[in-house]
Amino acid sequence: MTDASVRAPRRVGGPWLTFFAIAWLAVWTAQLTPIQLLLPLQLDTPGGKSAWVGGVVWSGLILSVGGMAGVIAGPIAGALSDRTASRWGRRRPWVLSGSVLTAASLVLTGLQTEPMMVGAAWIGVSIGIAVTSAALTALIADQIDEQRGAASALVSSAQAVGIVVGVGAVVLLGLGILEGYLVLAGFMLIVGIGAALLLPDPFHAESGGVESRRDRWGALRDHDFRWLLAGRLAVNIGNALGTALLLFFVLYGIGSPAATAEDDLLLLIVIYTVFVVAASLLAGRISDRSGRRRTLVIGSALVQALSAIMILAAPTFLGTAIAAAVMGIGYGAYMSVSLALATDLLPDGLDSARDLGVVNVSASLGQLLGPLIGAGLVAAMGGFWLLFAAAGALSVVGAVMTAAVRPARESRRPDPAVR
Numbered sequence: 001m002t003d004a005s006v007r008a009p010r011r012v013g014g015p016w017l018t019f020f021a022i023a024w025l026a027v028w029t030a031q032l033t034p035i036q037l038l039l040p041l042q043l044d045t046p047g048g049k050s051a052w053v054g055g056v057v058w059s060g061l062i063l064s065v066g067g068m069a070g071v072i073a074g075p076i077a078g079a080l081s082d083r084t085a086s087r088w089g090r091r092r093p094w095v096l097s098g099s100v101l102t103a104a105s106l107v108l109t110g111l112q113t114e115p116m117m118v119g120a121a122w123i124g125v126s127i128g129i130a131v132t133s134a135a136l137t138a139l140i141a142d143q144i145d146e147q148r149g150a151a152s153a154l155v156s157s158a159q160a161v162g163i164v165v166g167v168g169a170v171v172l173l174g175l176g177i178l179e180g181y182l183v184l185a186g187f188m189l190i191v192g193i194g195a196a197l198l199l200p201d202p203f204h205a206e207s208g209g210v211e212s213r214r215d216r217w218g219a220l221r222d223h224d225f226r227w228l229l230a231g232r233l234a235v236n237i238g239n240a241l242g243t244a245l246l247l248f249f250v251l252y253g254i255g256s257p258a259a260t261a262e263d264d265l266l267l268l269i270v271i272y273t274v275f276v277v278a279a280s281l282l283a284g285r286i287s288d289r290s291g292r293r294r295t296l297v298i299g300s301a302l303v304q305a306l307s308a309i310m311i312l313a314a315p316t317f318l319g320t321a322i323a324a325a326v327m328g329i330g331y332g333a334y335m336s337v338s339l340a341l342a343t344d345l346l347p348d349g350l351d352s353a354r355d356l357g358v359v360n361v362s363a364s365l366g367q368l369l370g371p372l373i374g375a376g377l378v379a380a381m382g383g384f385w386l387l388f389a390a391a392g393a394l395s396v397v398g399a400v401m402t403a404a405v406r407p408a409r410e411s412r413r414p415d416p417a418v419r
Contacts, residue, residue, distance in 0.1 A: 017151065024154060025161060026191040026192040027132055028158050028163070029163075030106060030185075030187065032159070033163065033165075034181070036166075038177055041247075042177055056248050057375045066123045067126055067367060069130075075357035076357075078138065078355075088201070091136070094135035098132030098135065098192075103186070103188045103192075108121040130360070132192065139199065149337060150281075152336045155335070155336070159335070160332065170183075227401050228341060228342055228402065230362075232363055233363075235304065235395055236366025236370070238370075238394035238398065239391070241308075242387075243327075249320075254316065254317050269324075271324045272325070280332035293337050293340055293344065296333060298403055300334035302330070306330070307323040338402075374390075
């Protein structure tokens with residue numbers, strides 16, 4: 001039963017959406033810049049074939065171990081924030097603490113030189129990001145009804161823009177590895193905390209009674225919710241296979257010279273970002289107006305699959321650039337609308353952070369398994385073709401899984417008189 005005190009109001013204003021986007025920009029910039037650039041640079045060992053493959057393997061292992069820590073921390077932090085009752089609100093204390101932990105762990109990661117120590121420090125980053133993300137995502141269910149697609153689009157748009165902001169700052173400013181981590185830490189600390197303080201958090205959870213064993217499963221009781229989670233996992237593994245090891249693909253798949261590889265990587269990321277932002281905002285708006293979220297989710301997963309096929313057909317820089325645009329369209333639309341679809345399936349506003357923490361896990365788990373699986377495929381084949389074949393296949397699997405979802409809101413169109 002949903003408590004009346006936590007039912008979502010219908011709409012939020014522009015300032016709320018702006019602060020929400022800024023908070024997510026800080027989260028994604030702090031997380032994805034190391035994944036895309038700083039960690040590979042720390043772990044790359046130029047030399048023969050066995051040397052660079054070793055760097056790929058270390059990247060996969062570190063991202064996977066750190067990601068697993070985040071997968072565990074996210075739902076736990078979400079469940080605790082659901083039961084937090086303070087004058088600061090339910091979510092704000094967790095956004096603040098997660099931002100501080102992320103910033104401190106980024107500094108610690110930048111100070112390491114040995115792969116094992118880099119991995120240990122990266123665990124702290126992953127936990128901090130998971131804690132912050134769980135609380136921020138819950139704000140959608142707490143405070144929004146009609147604009148869930150638009151708010152979810154801001155999450156996926158900020159993800160794409162965050163990569164450009166972070167990688168662009170490091171490359172264009174000529175920052176070293178440690179300097180890059182320090183800039184990210186400062187950005188997360190200032191912007192993350194500032195946005196958290198500016199975002200309203202009016203709901204206070206009552207400390208609940210003893211939960212039944214059935215209630216502890218939350219939204220996982222619903223088979224449609226489980227199918228959606230499975231589909232998000234598959235699509236995110238497919239996306240991670242195509243993006244997490246991109247610097248290594250630019251260097252050793254396409255064959256870009258080391259002197260220009262970072263610039264080539266930045267260009268690919270910019271192309272990807274433009275289309276992610278455009279697709280996520282457009283798809284989120286369309287899903288809000290039409291209510292046909294499931295159809296959009298299925299179609300966007302298939303578009304992502306097409307991008308992998310394009311790279312297999314033309315493994316050149318030009319072919320990869322075109323495929324990056326197509327992947328951006330598919331992934332941007334998929335992430336914004338699938339998150340909105342997940343919020344539609346939530347059974348209880350009192351446990352929204354816990355349940356949406358599980359939704360975040362489905363994406364995070366995919367992003368951590370992707371590098372590990374990808375590293376194994378590259379090491380086994382000595383190349384990248386099987387990596388992209390698997391990426392396309394998993395995207396199709398995710399679309400098929402989503403087709404099994406039968407959400408109640410799918411057939412409900414918003415009243416056109418309400419704007």
